[in-house]
Amino acid sequence: MRVAFVGKGGVGKSSLAGTFARVLARTGERVLALDSDPMPGLAFSLGVERVDHGLPDEAIQEYEEEGRRRYRLRDGLTGTGAVEQYAVRGPDGVHFLQLGKARGPRWNNTRQHFGFQRVLDDLPGAGWSIVGDLPGGTRQPFMTWGRYAETFLVVIEPTSASVLTGRRLAGLAATDEAPRVAAVANKVRAPDDVEQIARRTGLQVVGAVPFDPHLATADRLGVALLDHDPEGSTAVAVASMVDTLRSGLEPS
Numbered sequence: 001m002r003v004a005f006v007g008k009g010g011v012g013k014s015s016l017a018g019t020f021a022r023v024l025a026r027t028g029e030r031v032l033a034l035d036s037d038p039m040p041g042l043a044f045s046l047g048v049e050r051v052d053h054g055l056p057d058e059a060i061q062e063y064e065e066e067g068r069r070r071y072r073l074r075d076g077l078t079g080t081g082a083v084e085q086y087a088v089r090g091p092d093g094v095h096f097l098q099l100g101k102a103r104g105p106r107w108n109n110t111r112q113h114f115g116f117q118r119v120l121d122d123l124p125g126a127g128w129s130i131v132g133d134l135p136g137g138t139r140q141p142f143m144t145w146g147r148y149a150e151t152f153l154v155v156i157e158p159t160s161a162s163v164l165t166g167r168r169l170a171g172l173a174a175t176d177e178a179p180r181v182a183a184v185a186n187k188v189r190a191p192d193d194v195e196q197i198a199r200r201t202g203l204q205v206v207g208a209v210p211f212d213p214h215l216a217t218a219d220r221l222g223v224a225l226l227d228h229d230p231e232g233s234t235a236v237a238v239a240s241m242v243d244t245l246r247s248g249l250e251p252s
């Protein structure tokens with residue numbers, strides 16, 4: 001399974017992606033969790049101790065082409081090799097690789113940025129599931145940074161702005177080549193929230209996670225939701241979403 005969590009900023013992408021990756025790993029799959037957001041998020045919901053775990057400088061080689069500075073993985077290093085060598089092992093055996101933190105006064109992470117892109121060009125294939133956490137927002141990161149995904153999971157909370165973002169992202173499902181796009185309703189409070197999200201976005205809703213105060217507590221404590229409240233409503237809802245996706249979605 002290859003999924004990427006997308007959606008408006010703050011809707012719960014990282015919280016759900018980390019929980020999802022661990023629940024999926026517990027079913028026996030070998031899971032690579034990819035965080036392409038330079039701001040840390042996924043590491044916390046996974047419960048990985050090293051928060052900003054990107055590719056080290058030595059993995060990325062600088063070269064010049066037509067007078068321009070470019071970056072590639074160092075000679076002999078493949079994307080799959082980079083995952084084997086540099087991804088950290090987190091709880092439930094999930095492998096975790098992050099874009100790497102922006103450093104210095106100008107927040108420059110150009111080197112990591114291109115190195116990470118080269119890893120995306122050559123991700124491990126058979127035998128691996130990939131769960132991606134994308135930065136909030138628009139079409140560009142959606143397509144480029146999540147190009148490995150077979151299914152984009154648009155996380156939508158029951159607010160007008162989030163639903164509108166979901167509807168815009170759903171437009172990507174309109175072409176034949178585009179990957180599958182489905183919705184995850186998050187922070188659900190009212191009985192008709194899920195139905196409203198489905199109706200207003202036109203997307204199939206493959207998961208519905210209730211508003212859960214345990215997430216705020218887990219965030220405050222800096223621990224993964226699955227470790228803080230392993231059998232609570234979010235864990236149950238994410239497990240059900242993993243089941244739905246493992247058993248295959250309805251044809252679009």
Ligand SMILES: Nc1ncnc2c1ncn2[C@@H]1O[C@H](COP(=O)(O)OP(=O)(O)OP(=O)(O)O)[C@@H](O)[C@H]1O
Pocket residue numbers: 008009010011012013014015016037041135136186187188209210211212213215216219234
């Ligand atoms: N089901 C939920 N119930 C209550 N709070 C939630 C729920 N899901 C996420 N949150 C809270 O929403 C906030 C944002 O969550 P999170 O960081 O996962 O969002 P995000 O989409 O990854 O944000 P960003 O766009 O900044 O990366 C956090 O405080 C988190 O605890």
Ligand SMILES: [Mg+2]
Pocket residue numbers: 013014015037041042133
């Ligand atoms: Mg996030």
